[in-house]
Structure formats: structure tokens, C-alpha cells
Amino acid sequence: MQRILLAEDHDDNREMLMRRLSRAGFEVRGASDGQDALNQALAWKPDLVLMDVSMPIMSGLDATRQIREKLGATIKVIALTAHAMNESREACFEAGCDAFATKPVDWPHLMEEMARQFQGKPAP
Template sequence: MPLILIVEDNDMNLDMLSRRLERKGYEIVSARDGQAGLDQAISTKPDLILMDMSLPVMDGWAATRAVKANPVIAHIPVVALTAHAMASDREKALEAGCDDFYTKPIELPGLLDIISRLLEK
């Protein structure tokens, strides 16, 4: 069962996404800020990270750069989750090291397609 780390500070979004992904057969761990997400990624070495970009303590951009700079976890795919849907936001996420980008509100089928594709690599 693939392990997914969800880094999300909104309790309702975290709960909804966690439950929906667990029903699809994924194991979930979570963190509520970027620094905790980085720490959790190092300790659990998930198969994939879903990273909100607007986070307290350390934002998702910085947390993603830190993940990709750490040789122990740099291989883990990171999907940016954000309410910002501008093309420049997608570019910024990819420049930070995200492997893909998905805008909120989350529609599960689209996100599952991205997760499946990244886990197959």
C-alpha cells in the first residue's frame, strides 16, 4: 500500500482528502506546516507528497525545495496543491521542484490520475 504524505494546514481539507485517499487504498500520514512536512518526509519516506503551497512556519515552495535538496528524499514526487490557478503559479511550483501541480478545490479523479502516474515512475 503506497504511503502518501499530505502537508495541509486546513483541517477540513486534510480530513476530506485523507479519508478519500484511504478509501482508494493509500496509507496516509500528514503534517500541518512546511517544516513539519519536511520532518515527516525525512522520517517516514513516503512514496508521494501532496504539498499545499500556502503553509505556516515554512511555505510549500520552501518545503519542496528542501525536500528536493535532501539526497535521502529528493526522489519522492511532490504534487503542489494550491488555490492559485495562474500559469505563473504552476511555473513557480515546478521551479521549486514539484513534479506536478493541482488546483483546489480538489476533484478526486483528476488528482488520482496524477498520483497513479507519478507512482508508476
């Protein structure tokens, strides 16, 4: 069972996504801020992190940078953001994210993207 760490500060959203991911057959853990996400990522070493960009204490991008620094490319990171501007997309890739998805999440699209990441294919 693939293990997914969901970093999301919005409680409802986190709960919703965790439930949907569980239903979809993943082992899911949640983190409520960037620091928490980093700690859990280092400790639990999930297969993939769904990383919200705007989070308190440590932003999703900073957390991603640290994960990349400490764990290299062993963990896939998909950025989640409610920002739809072009520059934020570029900022995510620059920080080391493998893919990018906007909120509200287009569920089929997200599933496709995750499948692609698990197969080791680069984002289109």
C-alpha cells in the same frame, strides 16, 4: 501499500483528503505546516507528498526545495494550490514539484496524476 504524506494547513481539508485517500487504499499521514511536512518526509520517507503551497511556518515550495535538496528525486511531490494563476504553476515546477493540481481537487484527475507519478511518467 503506497505511502502518502499530505501537507495541508486547513484542518477540514486535510481531514477530508486523508479520509478519501485512505478510502482509495493509500497509507496516509498528515502534516499541518511546511516544517512538519519536511520533518515527516525526511523521517518517514513516503512515496509521494501532496504539498499545499500556502502554509504557515514554511511554505510548501520551500519545503519541496529542502526535500529535493536532502532526498533528491526519490520522493514524488504534487503541489496543491488554490491559486490558479499561471505564474504559481511555474513557481511550483521551479521549486521541484513533479506535478500540479488546483484546489478544489478534481478527484478523478488527481487519481490519474498520482497513478502517472507512481508509474514514473513525467507530467504531461
